[in-house]
Amino acid sequence: MASRWFRRSRRGVGEDQIAAARAALTATFMDLEDRQSAIDVAVQDVIRLHPDSHLGRSWSAVRETCYSATAAYLEAAADPDAAARNSSERGTLGMIGQAQQMLDGAVSALTGFEEHHRDQLTASAHEAADVRRRIEAATVGVHQVERSIDSTDPAYLRYASVAAAVTDLAAARRVLAEESLNGRLAAAGDAADHLETALTRVREVLAEAPKRMQQAHHAIVTARTRLQALEHRVDTIRPKLSALLREFPAASSEDLVGNEPRAIDEIAVARQLLDSAATAEAQGRPEDALDVTAEARRHLASAEELIDITRDRLDLLRRLRDDPGEQERRVRFQLRDAQRLVVSLELVDQWATVLDAQTARIDRIVAQIASPRPDYLAYSRELDHVSQFLTTTVAKIRASVHDG
Incomplete structure (x- = not known):
């Protein structure tokens, strides 16, 4: 009886040692896993942000060391009862000790890698966090704007500015999705910024759309008033040109001889354009009306310049004659x-x-x-x-x- 108890006691002590060794091994392994995962995420961020970085190659060697240590741990930790049946306590402790040594070496390699590249890893972590924040903000913004588009009067969605802005928004979304899917974090950040710009543009045109019809009507009315004034003023060119020819040498006004017919032509073109703008307004196309009205204004400005230069030339020469x-x-x-x-x-x-x-x-x-x-x-x-x-x-x- 004594010998059996003694043998049982010795066996119990060995099992306690093995259990303690296994517990220490598992704790080291869990620490290794946590640290390896955290560093791997940081390294992948560096690679996604800076594809030309050499950090990935340095990390591969460290990661292989971790993989080897993990394999040794899994072998030492696999089915403790079977290990006890098939090997001596000394052999089991030796296998656990070897795995522990490899895990300790892997932890040391991780520590050295992290310390050597700490600045780069920290900077990239901040940069990656900022990029992800921008991507998230842009994504949230898309959902908000989509709801605004869905509740917008369909007539407004046919406006050229709104249609173009919505098209640009869709294109920006596709680019962000593609860059994110391919893991190009830096490019995804740029795409998020472009998406924010597209979102801002959509918000602006949606806010302006209800005002377009009134703006177009006001622009047409204002341009027609200016056209009518110029139609009366164009008649002043001929008498002023006659005065120039009477009072001063012909060379002083030879560049103005064709001003009257040119001004009349410019006014006629402007009148046709304003008629087209009025038609666009009536058809519910205020932005087209605004564009055509702007072109009409350019022709009116040319006509006004032709009228004014004749008047101004006569005034200048008379002032010089009176006080040269x-x-x-x-x-x-x-x-x-x-x-x-x-x-x-x-x-x-x-x-x-x-x-x-x-x-x-x-x-x-x-x-x-x-x-x-x-x-x-x-x-x-x-x-x-x-x-x-x-x-x-x-x-x-x-x-x-x-x-x-």
């Missing part, structure tokens, strides 16, 4: 300012000759109006050229001082 020295005095004052600047900056040697030449140039221009029928238009334009030259020269002088 006013523009001359203005340009000479500009020249004196430039000369004072050169003196104050001590750059006389570099720029005095250039500026003095402008004095002679102004004198020659002024001498031209001494004739019985002077060309005031040429006089004014030549003085304008001098003024522009002086402006450019002063800018160069200041730039040379600044660069020096």
